[in-house]
Amino acid sequence: MDRPYAIGIDVGGTNTVVGIVDKRGQILRSGSIKTARHAEVSDYLDELTDLLNQIMEDASISKDQVKGIGVGAPNGNYFSGSIEFAPNLRWKGVIPFAQLLEERSGIPVALTNDANAAAIGEMTYGAARGMKDFIVITLGTGVGSGIVVNGQLVYGHDGFAGELGHVIMRRNNGRLCGCGRTGCLEAYSSATGVARTAREYLDLKPDKSQLRSIPLEDITSKDVFDAAMAGDKMAQDIFKFTGEMLGEAFADFVSFSSPEAIILFGGLAKAGDLIMNPIRESMERNLLAIFKNKVNLLFSELKESDAAVLGASALGWEVK
Amino acid sequence: MDRPYAIGIDVGGTNTVVGIVDKRGQILRSGSIKTARHAEVSDYLDELTDLLNQIMEDASISKDQVKGIGVGAPNGNYFSGSIEFAPNLRWKGVIPFAQLLEERSGIPVALTNDANAAAIGEMTYGAARGMKDFIVITLGTGVGSGIVVNGQLVYGHDGFAGELGHVIMRRNNGRLCGCGRTGCLEAYSSATGVARTAREYLDLKPDKSQLRSIPLEDITSKDVFDAAMAGDKMAQDIFKFTGEMLGEAFADFVSFSSPEAIILFGGLAKAGDLIMNPIRESMERNLLAIFKNKVNLLFSELKESDAAVLGASALGWEVK
Structure with a gap:
């Protein structure tokens, strides 16, 4: 049947x-x-x-x-x-x-x-149709990843492969991550990471920002997005910082599996160019020469x- | 036929x-x-x-x-x-x-x-017989890698995947690498990297060491190995530093493909426990909890x- x-x-x-x-x-x-x-x-x-x-x-x-x-x-x-x-x-x-x-x-x-x-x-319905080597990075409350190599999902020997939110980006003085370690990508480049960066910036920097009208502990990545779209310089800098770290991480991921594309998925990807532009610039700057100008950065094509x-x-x- | x-x-x-x-x-x-x-x-x-x-x-x-x-x-x-x-x-x-x-x-x-x-x-004749997910790290003049996922070598979309010697381990003030970038694993944890570490230690530290009898620019990783085996504290510390950085890098590699084993191959692997002990200790300390005590660290079983x-x-x- x-x-x-x-x-x-x-x-x-x-x-x-x-x-x-x-x-x-x-x-x-x-x-x-x-x-x-x-x-x-x-x-x-x-x-x-x-x-x-x-x-x-x-x-x-x-x-x-x-x-x-x-x-x-x-x-x-x-x-x-x-x-x-x-x-x-x-x-x-x-x-x-x-x-x-x-x-x-x-x-x-x-x-x-x-x-x-x-x-x-x-791979089945979206931006990776026809691709055999790509990585999906999910940017939500945390940072997750699904890695496809040679047309197959990478599960690893125990089924737990693809924890790219937990590669270490700051080996000294890194932020505490939900996993109990410090300096993980997820502690910086998730929606929660964006809110943490906002609190740090507001605490450490003297600059004016419309984010100062929100109680520090209540700030969300959505607030930072709205402020950045309204032209707030500090909010834009927060997305720049977030995207630059993702770009550095992506350059390392490319050294691993040399994917045709890296696809952004999840809530934070809705920030569009605000996050994609610094990712692209930082990834290209950090890539090994043989990988430059080869990796497509794409948004998910699945309706959210x-x-x-x-x-x-x-x-x-x-x-x- | x-x-x-x-x-x-x-x-x-x-x-x-x-x-x-x-x-x-x-x-x-x-x-x-x-x-x-x-x-x-x-x-x-x-x-x-x-x-x-x-x-x-x-x-x-x-x-x-x-x-x-x-x-x-x-x-x-x-x-x-x-x-x-x-x-x-x-x-x-x-x-x-x-x-x-x-x-x-x-x-x-x-x-x-x-x-x-x-x-x-x-995979065919050596330490990875029967394994479907493992990584070989070659420690020679440079640091290379061959990654196997689901029984297949990872070539990536362009054939250049597996450049794990060029993941960035020091994002600030990193050593210049042969690839033109700074802070790559290869700049620290290759045979040349060991010799560079020796020159840095001898320059920066006041401690006695039998390595001081060798002209600074002539020191090789073999000299550091011989000194460490003879009980020289500074030479032992150099291998500890080298192995600890490899262990940090391996913990990130495991987050990617969750291999059953990581296999050391090449000249520097001849240092045996001198390099393996700090790798093991550092990798386990840096691993995400779900991966701890699961990954075998092995030496190549191919006759050198x-x-x-x-x-x-x-x-x-x-x-x-």
């Missing part, structure tokens, strides 16, 4: 979003539930399975027509199908998520982390509200 | 070494010529082809019994089969080496750089005098 549909599930800290997708990347039906509503993962999975059955029924699609379910989840391990010690979920320890959902739904399930799902999504579900669904096509 | 032999060719700045290898990695016959003797690459290739024919005749092997020729060469590009702008060879520009040798020898030729050849050699030829020959088995 032909199986022309895949299901994508994006497990976020707040919401879990589900969509049925066709081969062209059209989302036919979607829905969501609250991830944190249930203390027990089995109760959550029951609600999730009900939602799956409901949207398949609404779309007049039987489970025999679904190739597979792809799940993007924090700390998702492709090899084990488990969510392992995810700090932003209520369920602790190792959750055999793919196996549990497969038992309930009767549909094969594959699972990976959010950034890897984004990379598969870009659908991106996570599309990415996860792309993994659904690959389910064995 | 069965083709039970492969030929490996290691093109070095000084010597070019050739060997006929069987499937178990035994070198049946070998020979060498001077790489730099000929100003014209065509004259060099004529002499190389004569040598190939001679050793095949000596071993009573016809070209029909040879699966392929693998070549490891500085700046060798696997995709194009060319040696491109190799700084330590007399032939300038882009040399279509594989094509020229194939025309002369009548045997299919594949070519890559020295470090990639070493990685294929370890044969390693480069064996690595190149392993590529010969893969010739299409």
